[in-house]
Amino acid sequence: MQEQRVSYEEMAAKYRGDSEALCSDHEKLIEQILEEEESLISNHRHHIDDIVDLVKQEMMLLHEVDQPGSEVEEYVTKLDGILVHKMQHIMTIRNKLLKFHKHLKTEEVLSKLYQQMTNAEGSMGDDEMLDA
Numbered sequence: 308m309q310e311q312r313v314s315y316e317e318m319a320a321k322y323r324g325d326s327e328a329l330c331s332d333h334e335k336l337i338e339q340i341l342e343e344e345e346s347l348i349s350n351h352r353h354h355i356d357d358i359v360d361l362v363k364q365e366m367m368l369l370h371e372v373d374q375p376g377s378e379v380e381e382y383v384t385k386l387d388g389i390l391v392h393k394m395q396h397i398m399t400i401r402n403k404l405l406k407f408h409k410h411l412k413t414e415e416v417l418s419k420l421y422q423q424m425t426n427a428e429g430s431m432g433d434d435e436m437l438d439a
Contacts, residue, residue: 313413318420326424333417340414343407347400354400361389361396 322329365386372382 312409313416315416315420318413318416322420322424324424326421326428329417329421329424333414333421336410336414336417340407340410343403343410347403347407350400350403354396357396358393361393364389 318329368382368385368389371377372379
């Protein structure tokens, strides 16, 4: 999968210790991921149904072209249309998949950053308590 990933360094620079903003954005991203997951799975099911229908059309097309006196040019035109349709379906679902995957990776980075921020804040609190 080739998609632009968000780096830990970019997120650390963006939030610069602002754990509240980070937490808020992380929660929003989690909600978005849950919605996208449901949508992606539903779209994938629909995609499979469409592809099965297209494969059936291809099978009928092959049956027709195997008949004596069939029009090869008609076969080529129809097959091209089916293949273009399949590619469009595949590209649509792949784009959704790549977007979803990017959000999953971003969530991982935000989780790691938040965990490190809260650990750093917690250790500062321990140091302050030792000074008292």
